[in-house]
Amino acid sequence: MKLNEIKDNEGASKDRIRVGRGIGSGKGKTGGRGVKGQKARSGVAINGFEGGQMPIYRRLPKRGFNNIFSSDFVVVSLGRIQAAIDAKKLDASATIDAASLKAAGVIRRVKDGVRVLADGELSAKVTIEVAGASKAAVEKIEKAGGSIKLLAAAAAE
Incomplete structure (x- = not known):
């Protein structure tokens, strides 16, 4: 040919x-x-x-009414964070913040901050630094031996 x-x-x-x-x-x-x-x-x-x-x-x-001043948070579940840790995309020993979640591909963009919700289970001992978290999520993180720090942007709410 x-x-x-x-x-x-x-x-x-x-x-x-x-x-x-x-x-x-x-x-x-x-x-x-x-x-x-x-x-x-x-x-x-x-x-x-x-x-x-x-x-x-x-x-x-x-x-x-459309509130132009409302915050638009990216929602991340604890199960999703644990899955990223298991897949070696996130380092459990380092501080997990919005930048590390974006780098790991857990979230696409940061928007006004990241809010952690309690869906799923968390077994890793992690330090999380985000804009917001539900009470149940904070309890689960502390039960797993980790800690969570809420940033000042969320504290204003």
Whole structure:
């Protein structure tokens, strides 16, 4: 076999449909767009438009309140931390903080801080330094012989 003899398998590639090339092509005249109207033209932008009727996003009342000052914590369970320690991604003897959790791939981004929850079991003796933790998580960490330090950012809450 030579380089100039190489070709695709049968049916591996398909020619694109050239629309608007005469009625004999099967995709001529309207080019597969149906008949007339706004959608037959280019530049259609009718998302949420209801033909002049008052759209649903204006018919329904506004509700609630969005606090722009609220903290957005990344949630990590104790079971997830233990799994990372077992997989040798986290060092149990070193202090576990947001940076080490990110480096180990436990979390993707830090956001406003990390909050530890009590899901799962923790058997390793660890020192954790995070923005927040649930009471049950603190109990489990101390029961395993570890300690937890909450950062000042979370103490303001």
